[in-house]
Amino acid sequence: MKTLATSLAGVLVLELDEHVDARGRFIETYRESNYAAHGIPARFVQDNFSRSIRGTLRGLHFQAEPHAQGKLVSVSRGEVFDVVVDVQPASPTFGQWLGTTLSAENRRQLWIPPGYAHGFLAVSDEADVAYKVTAEYAREAERAVRWDDPELAIAWPLRGEPLVSPKDARAPLLRDLLRSR
Secondary structure (H helix, E strand, O other): EEEOOOOOOOEEEEEEEOOEOOEEOOOOOHHHHHHHHHHOHHHHHHHHEEEEEEEEEEEEEOOOOOOOEEEEEEEEOOEEEEEEOOOOOOOOOOEEEEEEEEEEOEEEEEOOOOOOOEEEEEEOOOEEEEEEEEEOOHHEEEEEEEOOOOOOOOOOOOOOOOHHHHHHHHHHHHHHHHHOO
């Protein structure tokens, strides 16, 4: 596994090794000791899965303390443009975002520590996204930031309007979310 640092503290892009032969391919998607050696917590308590059609945009989601989640995100089918936003007011990169392509073909994973909002856009006909989290879902800690917040100015690779849930469409702007804390 190769680890690539990003512009956001603690956020890592992981490139998994692949073994190919006449039968197909094999990829080790998680080994506790390998991830721990790269500073990624070994204790995951919940696995999540979503299937999305092209143009579906999910996010930007996170959970507040004391239920903040770290996420290990991967794509087993298709391709997504995956986005992480720093939502920690005291952070020097607060309000900054990064985007990366995750796909079944590039074998990349994204480690997102607590304190970051996460979302993705399905850019293939269908995309299967799986992620392991470090804290169980807690409705009372659920938070979201609008995917199209003009101050964040995320450069989503959109063709037309995305498919967004009503809940995500009503999410507050980052500055309004901070006022409500």
